[in-house]
Amino acid sequence: MGDASRCAQLVVTELLGAGVQEVVLCPGSRSAPLAYELFEADKIGLLRLHVRLDERTAGFLALGLAKAAESPVAVVTTSGTATANLHPAVLEAFHSHIPLVAMTADRPRAARHAGGNQTTDQAGLFRNHVRAETQIDDTPTTPRSWRFELGRVLTAAVGTRSGTPGPVHVNLSFSEPLVPGVESAPIQPELQVTPRPLGHAPVVLPTGPQTLVVAGALTPSAGAAARAFAEQADLPLLAEPVSNARGGSHALATGRLLLRTGLGEEIERVVMFGHPTLARPVMRLLGREDVELVVVSPYGEWIDPGTNARLVANAVALDRVRDGWRERWTEADEAMSVRLQEVLDGLAYLSGPVVAARLWSALGAADTLVVGSSSPVRDLDLAPVSETPPTVYANRGLAGIDGTVSTAVGVGLVVERPTHALMGDETFLHDTTGLIVGRHEQRPDLRIVVANDNGGAIFATLEHGHPVHSGAYERIFGTPHDVDLERLATATGAGYRRVETGEDLSEVLAEPPLGIEVVEAVIDRRLRRTLDNEIGSLTVAV
Structure with missing residues (x-):
């Protein structure tokens, strides 16, 4: 069992010990460790689980349950905007003295400011409208501290020590694996990043490394700039559909599939524009220690999902590459597109x-x-x-x-x-x-x-x-x-x-x-x- 599953198991045990008998759950991947444990607890009658699609609805359902039961009720969400949708119910619970336990799943702390998908600063999200809050990280494994923090906030929810019950917030950072019965992933070593000041001239990159351009979410003008860079340097362009760069002769239709081939293994440098979020092969590429990652960003803060950037610049330049590297990607993309179309054409639905x-x-x-x-x-x-x-x-x-x-x-x-x-x-x-x-x-x-x-x-x-x-x-x-x-x-x-x-x-x-x-x-x-x-x-x- 991974650290996330062990942590989730202890959380559910502590909820039961605090008298929580009703839990509302919204589906999500990052909150999956809790979902599995709650599902098992519901099966054997330890609590009653309610599943809802909309976090705002879920929050008010939990509020109603807590009102009628006059006991704490937990509501569980995944990370990102899902957490914010609990705010209206939290506000109502605060002013009505209702023991609502908002349990929000989160990415590991190290990903919080690196631009990881669905990652924002959730700690303190309801700060002025909860009786207590805590941040629990599943690594390193520290069950004693988990129990202490959970006991502290659950006590605050029912007002045992203060006489003032109300909502509390438990933010749980779960690291992969998020499913039961598998081993934890190894910890990645730290790397040094060199941010360049904003407003300076484009950084000229040396020719030589086999380079792939990756374009994540971008505005139309920024997407056009990413596409222009790839075409000027004659580099393959892996552009997400929301990048506004996914067009022309250099963009790849099946780029995420090609990363699993030998071409992916040959990549030595990635020039990344925007905020890529869609494909796990891309995320793994951005985190590879043997790949030099150059981040191009016009903002004071930059996106680095793999926490692997070696250089951050507001603009870069690269002389045109003429070694056949891009042509190999284009040919492979054409062949892969044919294979993909054969699969899709063969579907009976x-x-x-x-x-x-x-x-x-x-x-x-x-x-x-x-x-x-x-x-x-x-x-x-x-x-x-x-x-x-x-x-x-x-x-x-x-x-x-x-x-x-x-x-x-x-x-x-x-x-x-x-x-x-x-x-x-x-x-x-x-x-x-x-x-x-x-x-x-x-x-x-x-x-x-x-x-x-x-x-x-x-x-x-x-x-x-x-x-x-x-x-x-x-x-x-x-x-x-x-x-x-x-x-x-x-x-x-x-x-x-x-x-x-x-x-x-x-x-x-x-x-x-x-x-x-x-x-x-x-x-x-x-x-x-x-x-x-x-x-x-x-x-x-x-």
């Missing part, structure tokens, strides 16, 4: 990658696309590269699913041209109030393509989707909701279309959106893990 590819291929430079987090943005990461891709917007700062519909409405109102959005069903349901626009308010021409697999397909592609966890998976990760999207959309005055094939979707996309439209693309997540494994195992000669 509509899949997330097909929905994403059809949408991406239907849009051009005059179009705008807003992308939701979770599976859809990763599916876009394998879509074909075009010379003139759309302008892309996404909430990738914390990669949460919150407010995506409202974000798309806002973007559409500003660009004042037909806008598309791609998101999963849980992301869509998380912000259905974004569809409500008053009769006197302006409405954008916005088509929302909802890849509806009736639950959380993203978790099937992670370790939680392994068959060994099948007993718990559907309840605490799959979370099927069975919502009728047509009734939901039409109730708000939005248009509605349902598609079940790629051809149907392309037919809808052939016409521009008019007003707010919802297109429900019905996909099947039962084989999502199998498909992901098949795609991940594709190989080509390099």
Whole structure:
């Protein structure tokens, strides 16, 4: 059992000891160690577990439970924006003297300011509105300190010593592995970084090292600069779909798959623009000690998910490379794209990658696309590269699913041209109030393509989707909701279309959106893990 699982087990034991009999859980990967322990406790009747999709709803459900039971109730979320959605319930609990225990999962402390995905400073998030708070790190393993901190805040929640009960906050930093029954990952050594002052001339990089350009989330202008750098230096460009750099002859459609081939092993230097968040192979590359990482950032603070940067600069320059390195990547990408298309064409059902590819291929430079987090943005990461891709917007700062519909409405109102959005069903349901626009308010021409697999397909592609966890998976990760999207959309005055094939979707996309439209693309997540494994195992000669 890893440190995260040991810590989670002790946390649940302490909750039970403090009289907690009701716990509300929202699905998430970083909070998985707690989810597994709560699932087991619920199975044997030690507590009652309630699973909800929306953290704001979960917070108020826990508040109601605590009010009626007159005893502490815990609510568990994953990291990032999910934690902030508890704030309204925490405020109400504070002013009502309700013993609400907010338990927020977090990344390890070392990742907090390095730009790790869904990582922000959660410690002290509710500081002025809780009776007590604590930070618990699962490494090094210190059960005595865990018990002390939990006892302190749970005592504060019920007001045993103060006479003033109220909400408390327990922020739990869990390190991988996040599933039971596997060993902990080794600790990585520290590296020295050299930040250059802002405003200085571009740093000229020496030629020689085999270099890959990685572009994460970027503004349109910054994305154009990343693409221009790769093309000027004649380097392969691994650009996420939200980078606004994923176009032209140097961008790779299957870059994350090629990192698993021999080409990936040959990389000696990475020049990173923006905030990459999508692919684990990219994260592993950015953390490799044998790779020189150069971070290009216009901000005083910089992103370094692998905590491996050797140089940070606001701009870089590199003489054109003429050694055939980029051509090898381009040839491998073309071959891998053929293999990928063969897999997708062979599917007897509509899949997330097909929905994403059809949408991406239907849009051009005059179009705008807003992308939701979770599976859809990763599916876009394998879509074909075009010379003139759309302008892309996404909430990738914390990669949460919150407010995506409202974000798309806002973007559409500003660009004042037909806008598309791609998101999963849980992301869509998380912000259905974004569809409500008053009769006197302006409405954008916005088509929302909802890849509806009736639950959380993203978790099937992670370790939680392994068959060994099948007993718990559907309840605490799959979370099927069975919502009728047509009734939901039409109730708000939005248009509605349902598609079940790629051809149907392309037919809808052939016409521009008019007003707010919802297109429900019905996909099947039962084989999502199998498909992901098949795609991940594709190989080509390099």
